[in-house]
Amino acid sequence: MSDLKRTPLYDLHLELGGKMVPFAGYEMPVQFPLGVKKEHEHTRNACGLFDVSHMGQLLLHGPSPAEALETLVCADIVGLPQGMQRYALFTAQAGGILDDLMVANPGDHLYLVVNAACKDQDIALLDMGLDDEHRVEVLDRALLALQGPKAADVMRRHCPQACELVFMQHGRFEMMGVPVWISRSGYTGEDGFEISIPAEEAEALARRLLAEDEVEAIGLGARDSLRLEAGLCLYGHDIDTETTPVEAGLIWAIGKPRRHGGERSAGFPGADVILHQVDAKDHRRKRVGLLGEGRAPVREGAELYGEDGRHIGRVTSGGFGPSVGSPVAMGYVDIEYAEIGTTVHAEVRGKRLPMVVSKMPFVAPGYHRG
Numbered sequence: 001m002s003d004l005k006r007t008p009l010y011d012l013h014l015e016l017g018g019k020m021v022p023f024a025g026y027e028m029p030v031q032f033p034l035g036v037k038k039e040h041e042h043t044r045n046a047c048g049l050f051d052v053s054h055m056g057q058l059l060l061h062g063p064s065p066a067e068a069l070e071t072l073v074c075a076d077i078v079g080l081p082q083g084m085q086r087y088a089l090f091t092a093q094a095g096g097i098l099d100d101l102m103v104a105n106p107g108d109h110l111y112l113v114v115n116a117a118c119k120d121q122d123i124a125l126l127d128m129g130l131d132d133e134h135r136v137e138v139l140d141r142a143l144l145a146l147q148g149p150k151a152a153d154v155m156r157r158h159c160p161q162a163c164e165l166v167f168m169q170h171g172r173f174e175m176m177g178v179p180v181w182i183s184r185s186g187y188t189g190e191d192g193f194e195i196s197i198p199a200e201e202a203e204a205l206a207r208r209l210l211a212e213d214e215v216e217a218i219g220l221g222a223r224d225s226l227r228l229e230a231g232l233c234l235y236g237h238d239i240d241t242e243t244t245p246v247e248a249g250l251i252w253a254i255g256k257p258r259r260h261g262g263e264r265s266a267g268f269p270g271a272d273v274i275l276h277q278v279d280a281k282d283h284r285r286k287r288v289g290l291l292g293e294g295r296a297p298v299r300e301g302a303e304l305y306g307e308d309g310r311h312i313g314r315v316t317s318g319g320f321g322p323s324v325g326s327p328v329a330m331g332y333v334d335i336e337y338a339e340i341g342t343t344v345h346a347e348v349r350g351k352r353l354p355m356v357v358s359k360m361p362f363v364a365p366g367y368h369r370g
Helices: 010-015 036-045 065-069 116-129 151-158 160-164 199-210 220-229 271-280
Strands: 019-023 026-031 047-051 056-061 085-091 097-104 110-114 135-138 141-147 170-175 178-183 192-198 215-217 285-292 303-305 311-321 326-334 343-348 351-358
Touching: 010 026, 010 199, 026 036, 026 220, 036 047, 036 215, 036 220, 047 151, 047 199, 056 065, 056 116, 065 110, 097 116, 097 178, 110 116, 116 135, 141 151, 141 199, 151 160, 151 192, 151 199, 160 170, 178 199, 192 199, 199 215, 220 311, 220 326, 285 311, 285 343, 311 343, 326 351
Parallel strands: 047 215
Antiparallel strands: 019 026, 047 141, 056 110, 056 135, 085 097, 097 110, 141 192, 170 178, 178 192, 285 326, 285 351, 303 311, 303 343, 311 326, 343 351
16 A cells, blocks of 8 residues: 555554555545444434545635636536535536536635545646636645534534534634634535644544544445435446436536526536536436345446346445445436336346335435524
């Protein structure tokens, strides 16, 4: 693993007994001694602390950063109020998705959080796609995610002002006398906070939060099962350059002002393809949720078949959902099989297991909306 990068919490992960694995170019903890299932359940019932410092954190500077970013994403960034953040998609000329990201508006610039595996290509995309008046600043900061129904109780002891945020709000605060950037968001389906802090201060903050009775360290394994139950996409698996936002069920991420008839219609890569799919509804496949029977998990890559034996799609994420109590998955099926309640069959080790097309998320969201 010598060529892999390490986050500022690497030594703490080892001290806590984290099992380290390669992930997106980093050595990251896949689990701690508690184990994936118990880490998952603890996050759903109390509060988990995740190290997500491998993500890319960027600032976009210039006279009109929102207008500049809109040339590369299909979201409404110009209409993003100060103190809010929004989910966005970098799109390609053919209509596929290059990455998904979070965009916050702190005031006179934009703060972007991009996926670790796409970080370098996203920076290059911004550098090439922006005009000379705008520039990207790559930050050396850690990112911690405090997630779960008791996250606000914990945060109230350390940064009570942050508890005034509602879902998808972003603010600048202090913790331990250190300036931090906090958004009320996450990747688990639960209430929670994402805390950006200077890299050299991250370990002290993590130790302070882990000292709270409600908080346990959580690894990538539980992060994956939590986001799957929450119906959230993982780039490179559920969305990629071969998938349009409409096929992915992310039409809500295409800002209304960017659609046909909007005040800033189109103007982003792949707009012709994507907006045609929005208007004509003629896409041929769709991302769906799948619920299985029994306890045998259906993993990524499992082929999907209709009741008539016809091949109709493939699973892109799957496993056993500890909070759901059954196998859960998401994947793409031909559009005529995408209706809720449709039975399909996933091929697992030569057997075809029945699964039912189901609404996502699989668990009720716990987001704090005020």
